[in-house]
Amino acid sequence: MQKYAKMVIDKDFRISEIDKRIYGSFIEHLGRAVYEGIYQPGHPSADENGFRRDVMELVKDLNVPIVRYPGGNFVSSFVWEDSVGPVELRPRRLELAWRSLETNEIGVNEFAKWTKAVGADIMMAVNLGTRGVADACNLLEYCNHPSGTKYSDLRISHGVKEPHNIKTWCLGNEMDGKWQLGSKTPEEYGRLAYETAKAMKLIDPTIELVSCGSSNTDMPTFPQWEATTLEHTYEHVDYVSLHQYFGNRDNDTENFLARSMEMDHFIKTVISVCDFVKAKKRGKKNINLSFDEWNVWFHTDAEDKDTMDNRPWQQAPALLEDHYTFEDALLVGLMLITFIKHADRVKMACLAQLVNVIAPIMTETNGPAWKQTIYYPYLHASKFGRGIALQPVLSSSKHDTKEYTDVTDVDSVAVYNEEADELTIFAVNRDLKDDIVLTCDIGNFEGYSLIEHIVLECDDMKATNSAVQQVVAPKAGNETKVDGRIVTSNLHKASWNVIRLGKRA
Ligand code: AHR
Numbered sequence: 001m002q003k004y005a006k007m008v009i010d011k012d013f014r015i016s017e018i019d020k021r022i023y024g025s026f027i028e029h030l031g032r033a034v035y036e037g038i039y040q041p042g043h044p045s046a047d048e049n050g051f052r053r054d055v056m057e058l059v060k061d062l063n064v065p066i067v068r069y070p071g072g073n074f075v076s077s078f079v080w081e082d083s084v085g086p087v088e089l090r091p092r093r094l095e096l097a098w099r100s101l102e103t104n105e106i107g108v109n110e111f112a113k114w115t116k117a118v119g120a121d122i123m124m125a126v127n128l129g130t131r132g133v134a135d136a137c138n139l140l141e142y143c144n145h146p147s148g149t150k151y152s153d154l155r156i157s158h159g160v161k162e163p164h165n166i167k168t169w170c171l172g173n174e175m176d177g178k179w180q181l182g183s184k185t186p187e188e189y190g191r192l193a194y195e196t197a198k199a200m201k202l203i204d205p206t207i208e209l210v211s212c213g214s215s216n217t218d219m220p221t222f223p224q225w226e227a228t229t230l231e232h233t234y235e236h237v238d239y240v241s242l243h244q245y246f247g248n249r250d251n252d253t254e255n256f257l258a259r260s261m262e263m264d265h266f267i268k269t270v271i272s273v274c275d276f277v278k279a280k281k282r283g284k285k286n287i288n289l290s291f292d293e294w295n296v297w298f299h300t301d302a303e304d305k306d307t308m309d310n311r312p313w314q315q316a317p318a319l320l321e322d323h324y325t326f327e328d329a330l331l332v333g334l335m336l337i338t339f340i341k342h343a344d345r346v347k348m349a350c351l352a353q354l355v356n357v358i359a360p361i362m363t364e365t366n367g368p369a370w371k372q373t374i375y376y377p378y379l380h381a382s383k384f385g386r387g388i389a390l391q392p393v394l395s396s397s398k399h400d401t402k403e404y405t406d407v408t409d410v411d412s413v414a415v416y417n418e419e420a421d422e423l424t425i426f427a428v429n430r431d432l433k434d435d436i437v438l439t440c441d442i443g444n445f446e447g448y449s450l451i452e453h454i455v456l457e458c459d460d461m462k463a464t465n466s467a468v469q470q471v472v473a474p475k476a477g478n479e480t481k482v483d484g485r486i487v488t489s490n491l492h493k494a495s496w497n498v499i500r501l502g503k504r505a
Contacts, residue, residue: 003431003434004397005394005397005491007395011390014390014391015389018385018387020065021168023349024066025062026067027068027354028075029078030072030074030097030098031321032316035316037355038051045369051113054363057369058369062378064354065121066123066350070083072352074095075127076127076130077097077182080108080142082102083106090104090107094313098308099308100312100314100319101313108142108164109158112164112166122164123168124143124166125170126172126196128171128184128192129183140207143155143165143166145204167206171197171209174215176214176215186221186228187228187232190231190232194233197233209238211233211287212241213229213240213242213243213270215243216243216244217269223270230287234281238285238287240287240290241292242270243352244293244294245358246262246296254399255401258401258404260334263335270289274289290346290349291350292352295374296322296331296374297322299322299323300322321362325464326373326458326464326494327461329377330377330495330496332374334430336385336426337411337426337427340381341389341392341413344389360375360378370466373463373465384424387422389414392414394410397409410438411427421503422502423501427496429491429495431494438488442487445485445501446485450501451500451501451502452476453489453498454474454475454498455477457496458494474498
């Protein structure tokens with residue numbers, strides 16, 4: 001029996017302008033993200049700075065607006081001073097988070113050069129694990145103060161005359177996690193983050209600060225962590241962070257594809273805690289959400305543990321090199337749809353990570369850079385998901401999975417790009433057996449016609465890409481038609497769909 005879903009779209013059903021920073025990403029000093037990832041002098045594609053041009057091209061295609069750096073768990077024992085100044089004088093250090101060897105060949109200034117080359121801003125994290133207020137202030141002075149002080153002049157002596165003017169700063173990373181170096185109780189973190197935020201805003205009042213939220217929804221302290229810490233930090237911070245990774249460990253694809261509902265619930269809970277604190281403080285400002293780590297991550301858990309336990313202190317070891325399947329790409333698409341639906345409060349999000357480490361882009365040491373399956377939904381959302389998020393009035397058949405009830409077979413959201421006068425519908429059919437006909441009443445978008453329907457689908461849910469074969473790649477769909485204000489599209493079973501409409505076609 002043919003299945004149907006319906007959606008009503010209207011220019012006036014505005015959720016919010018989408019902050020482009022929800023298409024951000026993350027580069028950590030971890031595995032081969034930096035060394036052999038973005039930086040590999042001697043590689044045929046390397047530029048004069050040693051940055052791989054093939055990687056830069058793929059990053060530029062993604063139009064990544066902001067990149068979180070340098071961690072992650074790495075930041076909690078990062079000594080930023082080791083990473084600046086003449087490269088030959090920089091110390092080699094035991095990197096404790098990932099039990100690797102850090103050469104410090106790439107540091108703050110080199111990374112700033114790379115982000116400039118790819119057209120992205122930096123979201124910088126400070127070490128609140130093993131360090132504190134003074135070190136965070138010194139780093140900020142080094143990065144953002146023009147000149148005439150100890151650390152700004154130190155930067156200038158390192159050949160960087162103009163300040164980096166980094167606008168977004170994370171106050172530590174996953175401080176609730178026992179795995180984190182210098183992890184803290186909510187009270188300890190709240191106090192430290194408050195004092196650090198206060199001091200940092202004295203140095204540069206134009207910066208925006210992210211207070212650490214819970215590492216995931218399974219943390220025993222979630223969501224009390226957010227309530228307690230924000231009560232300390234509310235006055236001086238602008239965002240709270242959320243992190244979430246999903247895996248399909250028991251090979252239950254239906255259940256796996258329902259996990260975006262958990263993310264949705266996570267976002268709603270954190271919003272309510274932020275609003276509770278605002279009310280308690282009689283505050284005026286909203287604390288918004290920075291979902292600054294999200295992805296699928298589970299494929300290489302055992303190998304990574306083995307490497308760190310049994311072969312530690314390697315330089316740029318292969319760690320967290322998950323090879324993503326087609327079903328992972330579907331979940332990534334669903335997670336992106338979830339962010340767009342929450343565009344009024346989720347203002348930043350970082351796909352963790354960008355190159356080689358749980359990443360959309362992989363590199364061969366002696367070969368090319370290539371695109372993982374998850375590259376494509378991320379590309380499409382970043383390219384076509386800019387503008388106004390429109391409230392999806394969606395009705396779809398539903399199913400239950402092992403852990404979730406009332407999972408819609410179709411999840412969808414629409415984005416109106418006023419500048420280009422384009423309407424884009426993102427839709428995932430997460431029904432593994434049946435195609436579903438999606439009928440959209442596009443209301444006052446009447447007169448728009450189809451530009452293209454892009455489809456990502458694959459018969460094998462476990463298919464992966466490689467340097468030699470793009471098994472999972474988008475193709476043109478030809479089962480969408482527009483008749484006045486009704487758009488009808490056949491969404492193939494288990495597929496990611498991007499339906500673009502415009503006046504100009
Ligand atoms: O992205 C990989 C790791 O996941 C990060 O270092 C940490 O913040 C999180 O647990």
